[in-house]
Structure formats: structure tokens, C-alpha cells
């Protein structure tokens with residue numbers, strides 16, 4: 001059996017990930033004032049127990065007005081550090097590298113939590129205690145029908161946003177995170193600068209691709225300068241806008257080249273977020289070809305994401321050199337043990353990568369189950385207990 005590439009460690013700068021499986025950032029819309037608590041510790045902690053090499057905390061607002069919804073996590077205030085520090089410590093203690101996505105939603109901020117409805121928060125639809133807030137963007141283009149026109153950022157205000165990214169990264173470092181991911185995808189602020197559909201500025205930050213990339217690159221450069229040289233920096237991009245009229249893969253390859261030149265270690269290749277709906281083909285791993293093209297044409301490490309649902313599929317992405325890392329979001333929600341399950345499936349069925357609290361007992365139960373065969377109905381099928389008692393749970397036999 002050839003060694004599964006998905007299970008090989010990957011070193012980025014001074015950090016080694018135990019394998020190539022990543023939990024993609026996933027907003028939970030479940031906190032107030034940006035402060036995480038027990039919910040996030042459990043939600044994210046289970047992915048470390050589930051064997052993922054890297055766990056990325058959801059889009060974390062670098063400013064309060066950069067949150068997508070009132071329920072978003074934040075890092076605009078030092079008071080938000082301790083809750084995240086507890087999570088980072090847990091992830092590290094249990095074998096995952098803790099990472100965090102830093103974002104600003106720009107013109108797509110101030111929205112409802114998805115289970116309260118879709119679209120912008122208004123005085124009428126907001127939960128008691130929540131209030132809509134003024135959104136910002138490169139040039140005030142509304143993000144869709146029924147959305148208010150955001151405030152177009154002045155160059156001075158953009159400097160404030162850039163510094164907010166830097167300050168949030170510093171807080172993430174204090175909290176113990178080892179990977180920072182700048183969110184430049186999904187139609188949020190930095191993506192709004194990149195896309196010709198939402199950036200209609202006529203200054204040096206709009207117009208040509210070079211100009212549209214300028215602000216996102218300034219942000220990345222500033223974050224890189226403040227982020228320790230031994231720690232990796234990742235940027236999430238939308239390889240293409242949802243609309244076919246927007247950003248192209250060619251634009252994103254050019255952007256990735258500039259990111260690489262500024263010390264970015266990997267590009268997390270997603271897609272969409274600007275336009276009424278996804279106008280590109282969809283299927284298993286539909287964004288993997290984008291990651292492959294960026295990797296091939298720029299030489300930067302890539303993370304592939306999007307409808308990766310099983311171990312063989314994830315292994316194929318890495319083994320064929322399309323990406324260095326594979327991120328899963330919904331599949332991780334469905335199976336937080338996806339990474340340890342993948343390790344079993346791609347090897348000899350060993351429980352070696354399971355937490356020590358579970359692996360050995362599952363292995364001995366496996367031997368017993370093998371003797372019993374499949375469950376055939378309510379009438380018990382019993383076999384003689386042979387030799388040692390390791391097939392039984394602790395406490396049922398004397399040591």
C-alpha cells in the first residue's frame with residue numbers, strides 16, 4: 001500500500017501540521033459582542049480530537065462593523081482574547097494547529113443570522129438588542145437587491161481598516177494562534193476591492209487589476225510585518241466571483257503571485273460571494289481545479305475546499321498535486337472525526353491516530369466485533385471470551 005499523501009505532515013515556516021486535513025472556517029453566528037465561550041470550545045475542540053492537522057476559527061471581525069452578523073466572533077478588543085486563548089490552547093494540547101480567519105465583511109456586514117432570515121439586518125427584523133449598522137465598501141455599490149448602499153471608504157478610513165487587521169492579528173498571536181488567515185474571499189471587504197463588480201473607485205485603488213489588488217495587498221503586507229516570521233500566513237481568495245462577469249482565475253493567479261512575493265505561505269482557494277448566484281459548474285471538488293491552477297502557475301502552496309466529502313477524494317487532491325491541503329466545512333460538521341476516520345480508511349484500519357482515550361479500546365472492540373460478525377437481530381450471539389480481557393470496557397473485569 002502506498003503511503004497516503006493526505007496523512008503526511010506539512011511544514012510551513014516553523015509550524016508542522018500533522019496531516020493535510022483542515023477544518024475550514026465556519027461562522028456559527030452564536031456569540032454576543034464577539035466573545036466566544038463554551039459553545040466554541042466544544043464546537044472547535046472536537047475537531048482536534050477528530051484528528052485535523054489545522055483547525056481554522058471562523059471569520060473573526062477585526063472591527064465591530066466588520067462583522068457579518070451580530071452573532072460573529074471578534075478580535076477588535078483585548079477582552080476578546082481570553083475566550084479564544086482557551087480554544088487555541090485546547091487545540092494545541094490535542095494535536096491540531098490552531099488557526100484563525102480574520103475578516104471584515106464590508107458591504108456584506110450587518111446581516112441577519114441565517115436562521116433568522118436572509119439579507120440585511122433592519123430595525124424591523126433585528127432581534128431585541130441587535131441593531132443594524134452602517135456598512136462600508138470600496139465604492140458604495142449595494143451588495144444585492146434590497147441592500148443599502150455602503151459608505152465608500154476614504155483612503156484614511158482604509159488605513160484604519162488595515163491597522164484593525166494588524167491589531168487583530170496581534171491579539172490572535174497573544175491568544176496562542178499559530179496560523180492567521182486573511183479573508184479576501186466570498187464577497188467581503190477585501191474581495192469587494194478585488195472585484196470589478198464592486199470596486200468602481202477612480203483613485204489608485206480602483207480600475208486596473210493592479211489598482212484593485214492594492215488595498216488587499218497592503219493589508220496582507222501589514223499583517224505579515226506584524227505576524228512572527230516563524231508562523232504561517234494564509235489568505236483565502238475567491239478564485240472567481242459567483243458572477244461570470246467578475247474576477248477571473250487569471251486575476252486570482254496574478255493576485256496569488258503578489259501574495260507569494262509578500263511572504264504569504266498558502267492560498268486557501270474558495271470562490272463566489274459577488275453576484276446573484278454561482279454561475280460556474282458545480283460538482284464534487286468543484287473548486288479544486290482553481291487551487292491546482294494557482295499552485296501550478298505560481299508555485300505557492302494551496303488549500304483546496306468545496307464539496308470534498310470523503311477520504312479517497314481528499315487523498316486524490318493531495319496525491320495528484322492539485323493542492324497541499326484539503327479543507328472541509330460541512331463534512332466536518334457532519335463528522336467531526338473525519339480526519340481520524342480518513343486515516344483508518346486510507347491505512348490498514350488502525351486506530352493509531354485516535355486520541356489515546358479512545359483508540360486502544362476501539363481497537364480491542366474491533367477484534368471482538370470481528371469474531372462476532374455483524375449484528376443479526378435481537379437474539380444474542382455469544383462467543384467464548386478468549387485469553388485476555390482487552391475486548392471488554394474498563395471496569396467490567398478486574399485488572
Ligand SMILES: Cc1cc2nc3c(=O)[nH]c(=O)nc-3n(C[C@H](O)[C@H](O)[C@H](O)COP(=O)(O)O)c2cc1C
Pocket residue numbers: 024025026027028058059101183185186236270305306307308327328329330331
Ligand atoms: C456553516 C458554515 C459557515 C461558514 N463560514 C465561513 C467563514 O466564516 N469563513 C469562510 O471563509 N467561509 C465560511 N464558510 C464556507 C466554508 O469554509 C467552505 O468554503 C464551504 O462550505 C465549502 O466547503 P464544504 O463543501 O466542505 O462545506 C462557511 C460554510 C458553512 C457551511
